[in-house]
Amino acid sequence: MLHIIVCIKQVPMVSELPWDAKTGTLKRETAQGMMDPSARRALEAALQIKAGMGKNQASITAVSMGPPMAEEILYEAKALGADQGVLLTDPRMAGADTCMTAFILGKFITDHCPDAGLILCGAMSSDSETAQVGPQLAEELDIPAIGYARRLELVHDCIRVERHVDDFMELMEMDLPGLVTIDHADESDLYTPRYVPLGGVEAAFNAGDIRIMDGTALGLNKDFNALTSSPTKIIDVYSPVTRKENRVLTGAVKKMVDTLFDDYGKIISSAMGKDLKTHDHEGDV
Amino acid sequence: MSVEKQIWVWADYRNYFQSRVTLQILARASVLAEKTNATVCAVVFGDQVDAYVKEYIAHGAQKVYVTDDPFLKTYNVASYAFLLTALVRRFAPETLLIGATRFGQEIAPRVAKQLETGLTADCIDLDIDENGQLVQKAPSFGGNLVAKIITPDTRPQMATIRPGTFQELPHDDEAKGEVIPVPLPDTMPSPRVRCLKSELHPARARKIETADIVITGGRGMGSKGKFRKLFDLADLLHAEVGATRPVVYADWVSSEALVGQAGKHIRPKVLFSFGVSGAIQHTAALADARFIVAVNKNPNATMMKLADVAMVADANQVCSGIIRALKQRIRD
């Protein structure tokens, strides 16, 4: 029996959070959450591996570390076909950087899923895009790992992974347990996520058994605090300034376009490497 | 004598012909080193990498640590991370910079984790503060803002940098550098990941990075059908077409066209930008665009502020208008 762990993260639905120019703060509370698209592909890969094996040959645990509202994506994962959903949530986990996230996910896997065979992550989450959690989780667990997979295949006790990195098409292999991150930007549609079946989330919701674990249940130290353990500190946040003298054109489109070519045509024509008629009044047109 | 401060750049030469990211970071490291009185060092792993060592010296490396061994012939994340960690422990550099190629993005977090130090991904700029610390500037909060990040207590200070962020220094044949060979440690673990095949497959259409004219379209183009009009304009202008992320996600155009942090850096002489709001993840890749024409219904969009010429109008209408005007104005 293969126990597959899929790490999924909840991310804001829109990439640009509404931002209040007056107060200079983010309106985070208005942002709706969704399952990170890259982790969704990882879940799809797990579902396909499971489907390719015999009945009861594989089991999928979806795990997420996040605020209580991240429970939603675990119901969704169950509706899609995950067997178990686990939410690691505790105010002391808030503000975790990638190292701390990997530490917490690693603690859960080591202590509570000792039979884990294959661990899947998205390669890169859509909100922070660090691509760090997967590799750091592999370090934490001290297991082999392969990043940016576009195709997985189980061959006896090992897994074969096809990936495209930096212009190299590679075929790699490792023994299990191992960790694989699924390419978020792969053009083939092998792991394009399936849709949640109609009424599926509701059904999963009614079946209602997402396991919730806080720091104590997870066995973290009393004085654990993810935020203060982070080695990097944000010292300032600023809005990128603009430097250019800019000319603003308004009015009728035809007139604007003519102004563009009359006043800046030389710049455009030299970049094109073609001659343009730039001044109407020179009688060229 | 005080201990020499060093800034290390991990050399990612496998993509040398596609991505000159190591040379670009060496250039920035030279600027940082000047401010802190540090030495710029490259760190090279591989088999018969002499030519690269010379190249890095010619591009600003004052010292090069080299582990040259047949065992390192294939790029292997775990082995390289082990070795890099061992070298950092031994020579204690202040700063370690790594190109954000995919391989770089795999090795950097692993080394940071082993060393229990911080790592800032995808910096758009690096600087030094009054205490001599590395200031890592990275987009944050969905791209509206840039965060300045420091690593106050742990060393090295680590950052990854996307290709194209900095400009390399000119090749200097006269430059001198010290080469420090470091033998492969006996403790090197045998690789747990086996590489069965690794073939060069250059991505298609890299032309957008070098095109003299680029046309980018954003969500403001309205639909896939309307977005296609940008290609008609591109044909007339001999331009390449780029896009923002929502456009790529909506499948109006393939991900090859993505311009921005997660996509391509461009440096056109002229950039036409249609219906793009100007989030930092997108504009970080436009810093080298020389002349920018932006079209947006909203005069306050960031992209409009960045432009030399900002046209407050409907993107589709202006696109059609320019096509019409060009047909009249191009002299054959």
Ligand SMILES: Cc1cc2nc3c(=O)[nH]c(=O)nc-3n(C[C@H](O)[C@H](O)[C@H](O)COP(=O)(O)OP(=O)(O)OC[C@H]3O[C@@H](n4cnc5c(N)ncnc54)[C@H](O)[C@@H]3O)c2cc1C
């Ligand atoms: C970690 C991370 C990495 C990212 N990486 C990238 C990246 O590499 N590249 C990238 O592009 N984005 C990236 N993004 C997304 C980025 O933050 C923005 O969401 C994105 O660039 C916005 O795209 P847009 O300008 O097309 O859309 P929007 O922000 O929706 O802007 C649309 C614009 O069109 C204008 N408009 C609407 N209708 C019209 C009309 N009819 N005529 C004219 N103008 C009109 C609007 O006024 C608006 O300014 C990333 C985000 C994150 C969080």
Ligand SMILES: Nc1ncnc2c1ncn2[C@@H]1O[C@H](COP(=O)(O)O)[C@@H](O)[C@H]1O
């Ligand atoms: N809080 C989290 N909980 C569960 N998985 C996570 C979390 N953060 C990141 N991951 C996993 O790590 C991947 C890469 O995330 P990132 O390093 O943020 O780009 C995601 O796609 C997830 O699979």
